[in-house]
Amino acid sequence: xxxxxxxxxxxxxxxxxxxxxxxxxxxxxxxxxxxxxxxxxxxxxxxxxxxxxxxxxxxxxxxxxxxxxxxxxxxxxxxxxxxxxxxxxxxxxxxxxxxxxxxxxxxxxxxxxxxxxxxxxxxxxxxxxxxxxxxxxxxxxxxxxxxxxxxxxxxxxxxxxxxxxxxxxxxxxxxxxxxxxxxxxxxxxxxxxxxxxxxxxxxxxxxxxxxxxxxxxxxxxxxxxxxxxxxxxxxxxxxxxxxxxxxxxxxxxxxxxxxxxxxxxxxxxxxxxxxxxxxxxxxxxxxxxxxxxxxxxxxxxxxxxxx
Amino acid sequence: xxxxxxxxxxxxxxxxxxxxxxxxxxxxxxxxxxxxxxxxxxxxxxxxxxxxxxxxxxxxxxxxxxx
Numbered sequence: 191x192x193x194x195x196x197x198x199x200x201x202x203x204x205x206x207x208x209x210x211x212x213x214x215x216x217x218x219x220x221x222x223x224x225x226x227x228x229x230x231x232x233x234x235x236x237x238x239x240x241x242x243x244x245x246x247x248x249x250x251x252x253x254x255x256x257x258x259x260x261x262x263x264x265x266x267x268x269x270x271x272x273x274x275x276x277x278x279x280x281x282x283x284x285x286x287x288x289x290x291x292x293x294x295x296x297x298x299x300x301x302x303x304x305x306x307x308x309x310x311x312x313x314x315x316x317x318x319x320x321x322x323x324x325x326x327x328x329x330x331x332x333x334x335x336x337x338x339x340x341x342x343x344x345x346x347x348x349x350x351x352x353x354x355x356x357x358x359x360x361x362x363x364x365x366x367x368x369x370x371x372x373x374x375x376x377x378x379x380x381x382x383x384x385x386x387x388x389x390x391x392x393x394x395x396x397x398x399x400x401x402x403x404x405x406x407x408x409x410x411x412x413x414x415x416x417x418x419x420x421x422x423x424x425x426x427x428x429x430x431x432x433x434x435x436x437x438x439x440x441x442x443x444x445x446x447x448x449x450x451x452x453x454x455x456x457x458x459x460x461x462x463x464x465x466x467x468x469x470x471x472x473x474x475x476x477x478x479x480x481x482x483x484x485x486x487x488x489x490x491x492x493x494x495x496x497x
Numbered sequence: 498x499x500x501x502x503x504x505x506x507x508x509x510x511x512x513x514x515x516x517x518x519x520x521x522x523x524x525x526x527x528x529x530x531x532x533x534x535x536x537x538x539x540x541x542x543x544x545x546x547x548x549x550x551x552x553x554x555x556x557x558x559x560x561x562x563x564x
Contacts, residue, residue, distance in 0.1 A: 200542050248558075350531075393558075394531065394558040394559055402535065402556070410556070425531070
C-alpha cells in the first residue's frame with residue numbers, strides 16, 4: 191500500500207477515510223485533525239491555562255505530545271492510584287515523558303492525600319474498584335484545576351471511548367448521562383473547570399499508531415481491574431461493526447452530537463450548590479466524593495493528609 | 498515466523514508460511530480495527546507480506562475501565 195500523498199510505503203491505513211499514509215504524512219494528518227477538533231468545538235485558545243490529565247497510557251501521553259506540537263504548553267496532572275506496580279510504572283512513564291520534554295507535572299498520590307489507594311477504597315466500600323476510582327479522579331482533577339488556577343482540563347478520551355460510552359448509555363437509556371456526553375463541558379459553576387476531549391474524533395488504533403510512530407514510551411499494560419469491564423465488551427462489538435462498515439463509530443458519535451444531543455441538552459443543567467464538607471459543586475448537600483470517602487474511612491480509619 | 502502478541506498480556510506464537518498481515522490477524526482471531534502490526538520499527542498495513550523469517554509484534558489498541 192502506498193501513501194496517498196507522496197507514493198512512499200504507507201504505515202497506516204485509514205479505511206474510514208479511504209486512504210493510507212506514510213509515517214510523516216500520518217503524523218501531520220493526526221495533529222491537523224486534533225487541531226481542527228479544538229477549533230471547531232472551541233475547546234481552548236493559546237491564552238488558556240491547560241491542565242492535561244495524564245495516566246501514562248497512550249491516549250493521555252499522545253494528547254500531551256500533540257498539544258505541545260500545536261504550540262500549547264499544558265501542565266500535566268498524574269494521579270497515583272495506589273494500584274501496586276501498575277501505578278508505580280504509570281507514574282514512572284509519566285515523569286519520564288515530562289522530564290524529557292521539560293514539561294510541568296503535578297502529582298497527587300491518592301493514598302497519601304486521602305488515606306487509601308484504589309484497592310483499599312474498593313475493599314472498604316465493598317464495590318468494584320472502577321466506581322470509586324472514576325469518581326475520585328474526576329473530583330481530584332477538577333479540584334486541582336480550580337486550586338491552581340487552570341481554565342480548562344483536557345483528557346485523552348478517544349473515539350472508541352466515546353462510542354462505547356454512548357452505546358452503554360443508549361443500551362440502558364441513561365438520559366442524564368446522554369445529556370452530559372459531549373467533547374466540551376463548560377464550567378457551570380465558579381469551582382467547576384471546563385473539560386474538553388481533543389482526541390474524541392480519533393480512533394484508539396489511530397492514537398496508538400501515533401504513539402508508536404512518535405516513539406512515545408507509554409505504559410502498555412492494562413489496569414488490572416479493567417479485565418471484564420463492560421466498556422471493553424462495547425468497544426469489541428463496535429470494532430466488529432467498524433471492520434465491516436468503516437466509519438461506523440464516527441457516524442455514531444458525530445450523529446449523536448449533531449442530531450440527538452441538542453434535543454437532550456434543553457433543561458439538562460441541574461441546580462448546583464456547594465458541598466457542606468468540601469465546598470465543591472454538587473446537586474445534594476454533601477457531594478458524592480465526600481460521601482464515598484466518609485463511608486470508606488469509617489470502615490478503614492486512617493489519617494489522610496488533605497481532608 | 499515469530500509473532501509476539503500484546504493483548505495486553507504478552508504471549509508468543511510461531512506461525513508457519515508466508516502470508517499477508519491481514520490474513521495473519523484473521524487467523525489469530527484479532528480484529529484489524531483494534532490491532533497494530535509492527536516489524537522492527539515499521540508499522541505494517543494489511544496488504545504487507547510477512548516472511549517465515551520475520552519477527553512481528555501485534556499491539557492491541559484497546560484499553561479502558563469502568564471509571
